[in-house]
Amino acid sequence: MRHKKYLFLINLYLDKELDSKKEYLLREHLKVCKFCREYLEEIKKEKFLLNNLEFPSVSQDFDTKLFKALFQKTKESLYGLEFKIILGVFWSLVFLLFLKISLFLSFFKIDPLFLIDNLDFLEFLLTGGEL
Numbered sequence: 001m002r003h004k005k006y007l008f009l010i011n012l013y014l015d016k017e018l019d020s021k022k023e024y025l026l027r028e029h030l031k032v033c034k035f036c037r038e039y040l041e042e043i044k045k046e047k048f049l050l051n052n053l054e055f056p057s058v059s060q061d062f063d064t065k066l067f068k069a070l071f072q073k074t075k076e077s078l079y080g081l082e083f084k085i086i087l088g089v090f091w092s093l094v095f096l097l098f099l100k101i102s103l104f105l106s107f108f109k110i111d112p113l114f115l116i117d118n119l120d121f122l123e124f125l126l127t128g129g130e131l
């Protein structure tokens with residue numbers, strides 16, 4: 001791991017943050033160390049590529065449009081979630097209602113067909129016994 005120190009120095013060197021004494025030490029090491037030389041070349045290449053990246057040209061209001069679109073998308077997904085929760089609660093209540101009716105019917109051994117013929121009685125059951 002004796003290279004570790006030099007790899008760090010190489011990064012400082014490329015950022016031009018190395019004092020002359022350390023730069024001298026690094027240069028001396030690079031003369032004898034193939035590993036660090038290769039690392040330096042690799043980092044140089046990467047730096048060159050990064051510095052020469054071409055950004056696609058975008059319209060001036062690109063930022064505004066992007067943030068609007070993101071905001072809209074977030075809003076939609078939040079409303080979507082709310083809607084799903086409400087739908088879930090609704091169907092849970094419907095399920096509980098049917099469960100209540102079927103339990104009630106089975107408790108009193110009432111034939112469901114009897115209810116279809118006597119809707120007043122069904123209403124009586126659904127309102128919890130208030131007619």
Ligand SMILES: [Zn+2]
Nearest residue numbers: 003006033036
């Ligand atoms: Zn080295």
